Amino acid sequence: MSTYALKTVNISKNFWKRTYWFAQKELIPAVKNLNLEIKTGESVAFLGPNGAGKSTTIKLMCGILKPTEGESWIERYPSGTTEANKRLGLVFGTRSNLWMYINVKQSLEMIGAIYNLSKKDTISRIHLLGELFEITHFLDSPPNILSLGERMRCEIVAGLIHSPSILLADEPTIGLDILGKAKFRLLLRQWQEEEKTTVLLTSHDLSDVEAICNRAILINKGQVGYDGPLQGLKGGLASKRNIKLLLSKPSQYNLGKVKEGIQVIEENDLIKKFQIDIQQISPISAIDYFMNIFKDNIVDISVEEISLESIIAQWYTGENK
Amino acid sequence: MKDSLKFYSKLALFSIREEQSSLSGTLGGFILYPCFIWIFSKLWLGLNHNVTSLGVEPLFAYIGLTEILFMTTLREPLIERASSDFTLSFVRPRSWPIYTTISIYSRTLSRRLIYLFLYIIIMPFFIDNFSLTSISALRFLILVPLITILDTLYSFILTSLQIRFYSTKNFRMLFGKLFLIFGGVLSPLSDIPEPWSKLFLNTPFADLIFQPCYFSIKAEFYQITFFQWFVRIILQLTCLLALSVWMYRDSRNHYHNFGG
Numbered sequence: 001m002s003t004y005a006l007k008t009v010n011i012s013k014n015f016w017k018r019t020y021w022f023a024q025k026e027l028i029p030a031v032k033n034l035n036l037e038i039k040t041g042e043s044v045a046f047l048g049p050n051g052a053g054k055s056t057t058i059k060l061m062c063g064i065l066k067p068t069e070g071e072s073w074i075e076r077y078p079s080g081t082t083e084a085n086k087r088l089g090l091v092f093g094t095r096s097n098l099w100m101y102i103n104v105k106q107s108l109e110m111i112g113a114i115y116n117l118s119k120k121d122t123i124s125r126i127h128l129l130g131e132l133f134e135i136t137h138f139l140d141s142p143p144n145i146l147s148l149g150e151r152m153r154c155e156i157v158a159g160l161i162h163s164p165s166i167l168l169a170d171e172p173t174i175g176l177d178i179l180g181k182a183k184f185r186l187l188l189r190q191w192q193e194e195e196k197t198t199v200l201l202t203s204h205d206l207s208d209v210e211a212i213c214n215r216a217i218l219i220n221k222g223q224v225g226y227d228g229p230l231q232g233l234k235g236g237l238a239s240k241r242n243i244k245l246l247l248s249k250p251s252q253y254n255l256g257k258v259k260e261g262i263q264v265i266e267e268n269d270l271i272k273k274f275q276i277d278i279q280q281i282s283p284i285s286a287i288d289y290f291m292n293i294f295k296d297n298i299v300d301i302s303v304e305e306i307s308l309e310s311i312i313a314q315w316y317t318g319e320n321k
Numbered sequence: 322m323k324d325s326l327k328f329y330s331k332l333a334l335f336s337i338r339e340e341q342s343s344l345s346g347t348l349g350g351f352i353l354y355p356c357f358i359w360i361f362s363k364l365w366l367g368l369n370h371n372v373t374s375l376g377v378e379p380l381f382a383y384i385g386l387t388e389i390l391f392m393t394t395l396r397e398p399l400i401e402r403a404s405s406d407f408t409l410s411f412v413r414p415r416s417w418p419i420y421t422t423i424s425i426y427s428r429t430l431s432r433r434l435i436y437l438f439l440y441i442i443i444m445p446f447f448i449d450n451f452s453l454t455s456i457s458a459l460r461f462l463i464l465v466p467l468i469t470i471l472d473t474l475y476s477f478i479l480t481s482l483q484i485r486f487y488s489t490k491n492f493r494m495l496f497g498k499l500f501l502i503f504g505g506v507l508s509p510l511s512d513i514p515e516p517w518s519k520l521f522l523n524t525p526f527a528d529l530i531f532q533p534c535y536f537s538i539k540a541e542f543y544q545i546t547f548f549q550w551f552v553r554i555i556l557q558l559t560c561l562l563a564l565s566v567w568m569y570r571d572s573r574n575h576y577h578n579f580g581g
Binding site for chain 1: 324328331332335338339342343344405408409411412413414415573574576
């Protein structure tokens with residue numbers, strides 16, 4: 001058994017594009033010399049702004065697109081081959097694996113047949129996954145009468161019916177409400193931990209990423225900007241906290257003189273925002289310090305970690321390089 | 322090989338079920354089909370009844386048969402479904418061209434057979450000669466599996482074009498009009514004066530719609546023998562197959578699917 005689930009070596013993809021019919025073709029390098037190795041059982045998030053090349057990267061890895069240069073493998077099989085494809089499962093938030101007017105069970109049986117599963121195996125998988133993903137009670141309904149949350153749970157069962165070793169989930173929670181997202185993440189995480197399936201996730205919802213993945217690959221302009229543990233993305237910002245004060249009346253205090261370890265990031269008459277470094281000053285000490293300065297003028301205080309969203313936004317804009 | 326045959330047979334049956342699964346689509350077709358025959362027959366009686374060489378009753382049967390073909394040719398839902406399966410197909414252990422071709426063929430043929438059944442039921446309301454209805458339906462039944470293969474290839478080519486150019490609404494409209502005019506849906510090509518008749522009869526669309534419908538009613542092809550028609554169909558089939566292969570390869574090579 002190979003130690004990696006997916007591997008790319010110097011993979012590149014260029015597209016030719018022309019803006020109008022008679023215009024000269026323009027070469028667009030979508031992905032440049034990408035070298036990646038994803039180990040079996042890892043959960044990896046592909047992050048990046050729109051047009052960064054993350055979808056192209058995943059499609060190259062899976063064999064959906066042919067690379068201009070380089071090679072990729074799924075386990076030990078070249079991407080795009082039948083043997084490689086048997087190991088892949090797919091869940092697309094924007095594209096359905098199911099047939100809208102055919103009941104879910106019949107659709108799942110057909111997908112099982114596509115992967116050459118016997119009828120007996122398919123039915124036992126439907127039972128197992130149906131219980132786990134809580135879809136048993138609507139197996140006899142067509143997807144067009146289900147809610148989006150129910151449909152997405154059916155989609156993930158469709159993606160896992162043939163026991164793939166790698167699950168590719170592209171924006172799987174798009175359009176779901178908070179409860180639907182939470183349930184989806186929980187079930188997927190449970191499945192991933194039990195089956196040790198390698199999960200490749202692309203999502204603009206970083207709560208999905210934090211709930212499901214332990215490794216992040218940040219792609220920008222076709223290149224890897226960051227590849228490592230999700231928490232490592234925060235870098236030096238992991239020890240920072242934001243403190244927000246809401247005052248009852250405008251303060252005349254000169255904030256240019258705040259204590260060491262505290263930095264002013266925003267101020268107006270009634271709202272003051274600070275960033276502290278917990279290695280230099282604890283949040284309790286900082287709050288104590290503010291209580292001394294503003295006294296009874298403080299209406300509300302909040303302390304927050306730096307969100308992954310804002311850190312990734314900084315990566316996107318290049319401020320974190 | 323045995324497994325593949327088993328799978329594609331299952332796919333064909335599944336596609337037939339899929340074709341009938343949309344209640345609104347199926348019922349819509351069942352209502353529209355007799356409506357179209359009624360409208361076209363009334364129009365023809367009002368405008369052209371003196372000029373048809375077929376005779377009034379055979380003309381109504383001709384309208385019924387051409388509508389079966391025209392209503393089931395190059396259908397948008399089939400092309401949309403096939404093109405949306407394109408991305409998925411690259412990560413599935415099945416060939417997209419074979420999968421798509423079998424799916425479109427099964428769906429088109431099953432819909433045609435259902436309309437043919439409807440034709441037998443409703444034609445007695447339009448014509449008194451039941452033997453004309455039954456015999457024309459039987460002859461049509463013999464030819465329809467073959468002409469549906471060609472029709473499937475036209476859909477396959479349009480699907481490949483859709484993948485290549487994102488949208489083929491204009492192509493579909495163009496092909497629809499070509500089938501309508503040159504196929505003889507608008508008017509039997511035997512009623513069109515020379516030199517247009519000769520020109521229209523030599524297009525591939527005439528071999529796909531006009532000639533099979535004319536044969537179903539008259540038991541002979543118009544101005545050609547069965548053998549000549551068959552050779553033309555095989556020639557067309559060969560060209561369409563070659564074009565399908567080329568279009569598929571071109572679409573595959575140029576496929577980039579920007580933005581997910």
